[in-house]
Each structure stands twice: as C-alpha cells, then as structure tokens.
C-alpha cells in the first residue's frame with residue numbers, strides 16, 4: 001500500500017507528485033519542468049508511515065475475510 005501526495009519543487013515551486021513509498025526508498029522524482037528532486041526520509045517518518053500503511057492494508061484484508 002502506498003499513499004500519493006503533492007509537494008512543491010524547491011527549484012521552481014511547481015507541484016510535484018510523490019508517494020510515501022518513493023520517499024521511504026529515497027527515490028528521485030521530477031517536477032513538470034524537469035528538475036530532479038531527491039526524496040529524503042530525514043527522520044525516518046516516511047518509513048514509519050509506510051509500515052503503518054502496510055499494517056492498515058493487512059487489517060483491511062482481515063476485515064475482508066471475515067465478511
């Protein structure tokens with residue numbers, strides 16, 4: 001499970017689509033004008049969020065089985 005969010009390009013301020021998973025993996029995304037933005041998981045927040053998303057996904061699957 002992943003979660004998309006929009007951030008701002010530090011170079012030109014254009015909206016850039018990124019995802020929690022991309023930040024957790026330290027991937028580089030490009031803004032609409034082609035600037036490269038290195039996603040940095042500075043305090044491990046994205047990895048924590050990714051773990052929470054995975055837990056949530058498992059919980060949803062369990063609920064699905066009960067029904």
Ligand SMILES: [Zn+2]
Nearest residue numbers: 009012031035
């Ligand atoms: Zn840019």
